[in-house]
Amino acid sequence: MIDSTLRExxxxxxxxxxxxxxxxxxxxxxxxxxxxxxxxxxxxxxxRNYSIPLTLAVVPAFTGMPLAQRLxxxxxxxxxxxxxxxxxxxxxxxxxxxxGGSRLEETILGELYExxxxxxxxxxxxxxxxLVPPWNRIDKGLIPKLxxxxxxxxxxxxxAKGESPIAIVNSHVDLMDWHGTRGGRPxxxxxxxxxxxxxxxxxxxxEPIGVLAHHLVHDAAAWDFLGELFEAxxxxxxxxxxxxxxxxxxxxxxx
Numbered sequence: 001m002i003d004s005t006l007r008e009x010x011x012x013x014x015x016x017x018x019x020x021x022x023x024x025x026x027x028x029x030x031x032x033x034x035x036x037x038x039x040x041x042x043x044x045x046x047x048r049n050y051s052i053p054l055t056l057a058v059v060p061a062f063t064g065m066p067l068a069q070r071l072x073x074x075x076x077x078x079x080x081x082x083x084x085x086x087x088x089x090x091x092x093x094x095x096x097x098x099x100g101g102s103r104l105e106e107t108i109l110g111e112l113y114e115x116x117x118x119x120x121x122x123x124x125x126x127x128x129x130x131l132v133p134p135w136n137r138i139d140k141g142l143i144p145k146l147x148x149x150x151x152x153x154x155x156x157x158x159x160a161k162g163e164s165p166i167a168i169v170n171s172h173v174d175l176m177d178w179h180g181t182r183g184g185r186p187x188x189x190x191x192x193x194x195x196x197x198x199x200x201x202x203x204x205x206x207e208p209i210g211v212l213a214h215h216l217v218h219d220a221a222a223w224d225f226l227g228e229l230f231e232a233x234x235x236x237x238x239x240x241x242x243x244x245x246x247x248x249x250x251x252x253x254x255x
Contacts, residue, residue, distance in 0.1 A: 006187050010232060013195045017202065017238035024198055025208040025242050026233065029155060029171050030215050031057040031082060031132065036070040043215040044074055046227060050234040053243035057082035057132035057155075060115030068122040078245050079123045080130035080155065084111035088135075100139030108142060113149045120150075128245055130155055130169070153248040159200075160207060167251035169244055171210030172197050175222045184221030187228075194229075208247055 017024055030043060033056045047054045057080045058067065071077050088096040089103050099108055112131065120127045129152040131138075136157040143154065144165050153167035160168040173193050177185045184190075197209045213226060233239040 006191060007228065007232065009195050010191050013198045013202075014232070014236055014238050017198070018236070020202075022202065023238055023240050024201055025240050025247075026211060027055070027169070027208050027242050027244055027247060028052055028211050028213065029055045029057060029080075029132065029244070030213040032086065032214055032216055033058045033067065033082075034062045035064075035067050037216065039215040039218060040070075042223070043213070044077070046230060048074070048076060050230040051076065052230055052234065052241045053078070053245075055080055055128060055130070055155075055244040058119060059083065059086045060118045061085035063119075063122070065122070071123065071126055074126075076243075077126055078128040078243060079119055079126045080128050080132045080244070081112070081115050081119055081151075082132045083134040084115045086134045095137065096135045097137045098134045099137065099142060105142065105145070109145055109149065112146075112151075116150050128248070129153065130244060130248065132156075136171075152252065153244075155210070155244070157212065159205075167248045169208065169210065169247045169251070171212035172207075173209065174212040175225060176214055176217065182217065183219040184223075184225060187221065187225055190225050208242060 028047065033040060043054070053076050055078045059082045061084050071079065083098045085098070087098055090097045090101050094101070129150055131146060131151045132155045138156065146154065146166055151166060153169055154164070155169050155171060157171050157174065159172065160170055173190065175184055175190065177183060194209070201207070201209065211229070213222070234241070
């Protein structure tokens with residue numbers, strides 16, 4: 001369990017929302033799924049127990065029927081397209097990227113279309129027409145080409161900026177310390193970041209707040225934070241956990 005002094009800023013902010021009669025929208029994305037694992041079982045169990053909608057970003061090139069069969073009865077789960085093979089095509093001094101850089105556009109779009117068709121066929125009841133770029137990076141010039149492939153939404157990291165030809169449903173709070181321990185980030189840091197996002201929305205921001213998980217590499221700190229977050233928010237009157245499917249539908253209905 002997380003020390004109560006660390007939890008307090010989150011509880012205070014949620015009480016402010018409740019006192020104002022406001023409801024914050026949160027959503028959960030988890031990246032890099034390929035096959036059933038013990039870590040995935042834990043994630044599925046916790047989200048199911050707390051009735052938290054979950055979007056799994058699945059890597060098309062390496063997935064198949066085992067994962068599809070495992071998720072067939074998980075009504076709270078939707079499946080998004082996580083690039084094609086999650087391969088880095090950038091140079092050693094550049095940020096990792098699969099969707100862009102020096103690669104031919106037609107090659108990238110061909111892979112994305114193949115991934116789209118594969119996951120759509122594997123998950124007829126779970127498929128979400130959402131692209132989640134590996135490492136949250138995609139060349140801007142590719143985005144206008146996504147609707148022709150069937151994509152209706154895009155999810156990267158950070159607050160959405162500018163106009164887009166498709167719905168943008170981003171993540172904002174990443175559990176993992178990718179540039180340090182590569183384990184779960186410090187609890188105080190995660191809570192502070194979540195509170196900052198809540199404060200932004202309270203002051204007028206309207207983006208849903210996306211929490212980003214990576215079940216395959218979670219350590220005890222990451223699991224502890226996720227469990228504490230679910231416990232604090234699942235039935236709180238000032239919080240609504242929303243499915244990505246509903247968030248995309250809402251954006252499309254207003255355009």
